[in-house]
Amino acid sequence: MNGYFHLFSCCIPVKGAKKAVICDLQRNIIQPIPLFLYDMLVSEDVGNAQFIEDVAYKYGERDKQLIQEYITYLYHNQFGYTTEKPTSAIHINLSEYQDSRSITxxxxxxxxxxxxxxxxxxxxxxxxxxxxxxxxxxxxxxxxxxxxxxxxxxxxxxxxxxxxxxxxxxxxxxxxxxxxxxxxxxxxxxxxxxxxxxxxxxxxxxxxxxxxxxxxxxxxxxxxxxxxxxxxxxxxxxxxxxxxxxxxxxxxxxxxxxxxxxxxxxxxxxxxxxxxxxxxxxxxxxxxxxNKDQIEVCSDCELRYVCQDCRAYIEDKTNIFSKPIKCNYDPYQ
Ligand code: SF4
Ligand code: SF4
Missing domain, CATH: 3.20.20 (TIM Barrel)
Incomplete structure (x- = not known):
């Protein structure tokens, strides 16, 4: 594989304390990826497009093969596409949530x-x-x-x-x-x-x-x-x-x-x-x-935007920002 790799706009990488995921919002797939791959995918230098050969220089020969394997996996499993020239990545607008109804x-x-x-x-x-x-x-x-x-x-x-x-x-x-x-x-x-x-x-x-x-x-x-x-x-x-x-x-x-x-x-x-x-x-x-970015532990969890919250059953009843008590997932492991 060669060229520049882009994630599809519906495939959003999210970083946690120890792990990262790509959330494919079109297919409802949550794909775990290692942190170094997350960092590589979101690097700004080429508008999120990664010239696959460049990884050899940036990450060294030792990791080149591993990174290429990951990118090939993401490509073949339809998380992204390649282009011959670097082009700006297209992103879903996450900055605004719109629903005019007061109760849904x-x-x-x-x-x-x-x-x-x-x-x-x-x-x-x-x-x-x-x-x-x-x-x-x-x-x-x-x-x-x-x-x-x-x-x-x-x-x-x-x-x-x-x-x-x-x-x-x-x-x-x-x-x-x-x-x-x-x-x-x-x-x-x-x-x-x-x-x-x-x-x-x-x-x-x-x-x-x-x-x-x-x-x-x-x-x-x-x-x-x-x-x-x-x-x-x-x-x-x-x-x-x-x-x-x-x-x-x-x-x-x-x-x-x-x-x-x-x-x-x-x-x-x-x-x-x-x-x-x-x-x-x-x-x-x-x-x-x-939101999950305000909640203790969840704010460090790579699943924070795809996981349902609970504010009724929380670890510390005196702290409305404490983690849902019924979640046994540990983002620090
Ligand atoms: S409730 Fe659990 S799985 Fe969900 S964001 Fe918090 S730590 Fe992660
Ligand atoms: S108990 Fe928790 S998960 Fe259930 S509706 Fe209330 S806040 Fe939501």
């Missing part, structure tokens, strides 16, 4: 004692043009009830619906597919307390049966290298804002309006407070601005 995603929790309903909440989410909703039932629910509960979704702005529900005797595949036919926004359903762990994929619906027993919101907040997603909008959002809580609103199982059901601060009860009034209260948007 929501969580609504229910337990057996919950008094709130989706009829009350979904029309209010529509006012924000909210597109993503996660509903979590911490008890067994029949599909007849789920079908009835979801009625307001059919005429709503919700385009992506996820449901978590405890196993009920009628949680059959055919019933789930019937619900999906009525509500095509349903993209994922997780059935907890199942007898075995099985995953089915049907068109763009994931059906997950898990033996895990999930009693309440404390199930949430698990984040590590296996939960990372390399996608353009999420990446740009993560550079500027919190990758879980930005533009999120939630109603917990007791009907309290919060950033997420696991956070302790409440901004009123859904029975007496409109979502838009909770959103306008002091402090509601405070956590939205905490």
């Amino acid at each position: 995603n929501a969580i609504v929790d229910f337990d057996l004692n919950s008094k709130h309903t989706l009829n009350q909440i979904v029309p209010q989410l529509d006012e924000f043009y909210c597109e993503a909703l996660e509903i979590r039932y911490y008890f067994p629910v029949s599909f007849l009830k789920i079908k009835k509960d979801l009625a307001p979704i059919a005429r709503s702005t919700i385009k992506s619906l996820e449901i978590l529900v405890e196993l009920h005797e009628d949680c059959t595949l055919s019933n789930i597919l019937k619900v999906n036919k009525i509500y095509p926004a349903l993209k994922k359903i997780t059935i907890t307390s199942a007898q075995e762990n099985i995953v089915y994929n049907h068109d763009d619906l994931s059906i997950i049966y898990t033996t895990d027993k999930i009693a309440d919101e404390r199930c949430c907040g698990v984040t590590n290298e296996f939960y990372c997603i390399a996608e353009t909008k999420l990446f740009i959002e993560s550079v500027h804002y919190n990758s879980c809580l930005n533009k999120k609103i939630s109603v917990d199982k007791s009907g309290l309006i919060k950033n997420c059901p696991s956070m302790k601060d409440s901004f009123g009860s859904i029975s007496t407070t409109k979502l838009k009034d909770a959103l306008a209260k002091d402090g509601f948007r405070k956590v939205w601005k905490i």
